[in-house]
Amino acid sequence: MRRIIKNGRVIDPSQNLDKVTNVYFSRGRIVAVSDEAPEGFNADQEVDATGKWVLPGLVDLHARLGEPGSQYTGSIASETKAAVSGGITSICCPPDTAPVNDSQAVTELIQRRGRQAATAFVMPIGAMTQGLDGERLSNSFSLKDAGCIALSQANKPIQNSLTLKNALEYNSTLDIPIFLRSEDKQLRNGGIAHSGPVSSRLGLPENPPAAETAALARDLVLVEQSGVKAHFSQLSCARSVELIADAKKRGLPVTCDVAIHQLHLSEMDLLGFNSLFNVSPPLRSMSDKQALIYGVKTGVIDAIVSDHTPLDRDAKLLPFGESAPGISGLETLMALVLKLVQNGDLDLMTAVRSVTQKPAEIIDCKTGCLTEGHSADICIVDPEAIWTLDTQQMLSKGKNTPFAGWEFVGQVEQTFFQGRPVFRL
Amino acid sequence: MSSKLAGPNIQLNELGKLKHFLTLEGLKAHHLTEILDTAESFINPVTNEIKKVPILRGKSIMNLFFEPSTRTRTTFEIAEKRLSADIESLDIQTSATKKGESLLDTLWNLQAMQADMFVIRHAESGAAHFFSQHVAPHVHVMNAGDGQHAHPTQAMLDMYTIRKHKGDIYDLTVAIIGDVLHSRVVRSQIQALSILEAREIRVIGPKTLMPESPEALGVHVYHNMEEGLKDVDVIIMVRLQNERMTSALIPSEKEFFKVYGLTEERLALAKPDAIVMHPGPINRGVEIDSAVADGSQSVILEQVTYGIAVRMAVMAIIMSNAAQLSQHKLEQEQQANLDLIEQNNQAEGTL
CATH class of the missing domain: 2.30.40.10 (Urease, subunit C, domain 1)
Structure with missing residues (x-):
């Protein structure tokens, strides 16, 4: 037609x-x-x-589709419908499914469900370690052959530096990007709220920026040493933006993204203990938010993602600290990106680029543009x-x-x- | 799901009076003074005995303890009995939730058993806020300690003790010593002291036991005991929990006592009539010297007695506010009816 x-x-x-x-x-x-x-x-x-x-259909580098594992909170069929209603036509889904996407079988299942739904491109991200345990490397070449467009640890960053070094070196010849979320589990120490005035007042366990920045600094050193193409997911701190800017200046092959809610919300939103604001990494200070927006504006931050995490009602019907983190974000990505333009934070071209051309380039896929033949x-x-x-x-x-x-x-x-x-x- | 922000003032009703008692944040001085005055009315000024009153006869109060507690729970139970309420205490950690029942299902089941008020202790900050948002409109929630967030009745009994010994709080300098980071009691104490306009609030302790932004609480931070205690009117010691050593926040009890323990020499730096308080249970030789704990300036044991009266006061106030509100609504309704009749009469008159 x-x-x-x-x-x-x-x-x-x-x-x-x-x-x-x-x-x-x-x-x-x-x-x-x-x-x-x-x-x-x-x-x-x-x-x-x-x-x-x-516009070109949007490319989302990080959206959980609920399948396999938690079909009752979201299925590839339901979530891709939600995606296209928000203009998103290419979706990368992280490997923290159940079972974890650390095998060809799971990768193929996700792809098959995606093809059956036929609503949007569903591109699986493979697990860097088996079962995301952070210890045993996964069969990454098989995962790539099966169709994984990247590897990641989702929200379970490898803590052991030697394992991370090995994982990066082993996969440096794989030629697909490694998605890293930088977080030091010990420094985080179970924290769920940005350590600042709000956590001090509410007595919520503190998650300091150092939990991200210290890990990011380590990760950057290991990335440089291995020469792997790394993409840092969901930055949340001002200092992280500086670290990435620095690495880019030194010519490292790194890119990064930020979750759209980090550009609109801040720790102040936690004041009512509303568990809908429980996200990981946590909402940080107003100045972190401004620095992240500035990072997108100057191109240090390449892409904006939805970090879509559909949860059932019960997962949020709990006191803040016991609720599951995450926001159902596919349907608001475009609207919130446009809001940044309306607020005067971003120009329209940069805003659209951060959800089309840039993310497509990061995973080297031929979407997110309107050029002939695509x-x-x-x-x-x-x-x-x-x-x-x-x-x-x-x-x-x-x-x-x-x-x-x-x-x-x-x-x-x-x-x-x-x-x-x-x-x- | 509502995204509406539930600020601290979800604890006030339409008339601006206490409906729940979740935190002191957002309350006004008159709310606090009312609690202190009411508590005073329950205590016999001569014998210090607490009267039994029939204020809550026929009302049902459920104490839900999701976290173990002996003293707080006991004083709540005594307070409820002295108010003649029907009471039920549940250790939830050992029952329903172990069987997989969700928190809210537990709450709603208990509510269906005709509870008028829940007294809740829970290990998560914000738990009392959460419950207050999900109970039926006629049910009241009292926070008996939520995570590291708030323990408002404890702070109020401390204010009662201070007022008893020192009179008005606005002229006082108060030093709080110890683990500020993990203490819900300290957070509530600081809020109470700020609302009652204490002249200066100091917190003293090592950096590892301070939150990221203590200034945000409106306090002056000291890391040196000698400087911090100078000329204070009230000294509040906070219990040091053993797990702080295992998580490498401080080296040892001995070292802590050496740097932050309250000894007689250090006590001498405060004003001569300064009082020493401790929410208990005390660790002798860890945060406080026995000689000080049992000394003439210590008011530690009085605090326990006042705890009963203060808890009675809060419960009595909440229940009487509820009655006042329904009376108010009834009157409004009647007035509306009267207005309507008058309007009709007028309309007839003009015909």
């Missing part, structure tokens, strides 16, 4: 494109982005996007639509969001995946 999206404001950071034009696609691929139809292109369907924005993953945004997040309306099985009741400007109206419409408001 041949389609045209006409007269939309096409924004594609990968081509530095921002102008009103048409997008032509056929058989799941982009044919052209131009004012004039290519020779012999007769559209079967025309979509009028006058007054709308036309998969026709497109979302159409009504930039003036005003809407309020209502958990009842969410498509994700996880309704655990602290953003309920927030008013947003700009809403995904239609999403195409491989040229097919997969979402329509």
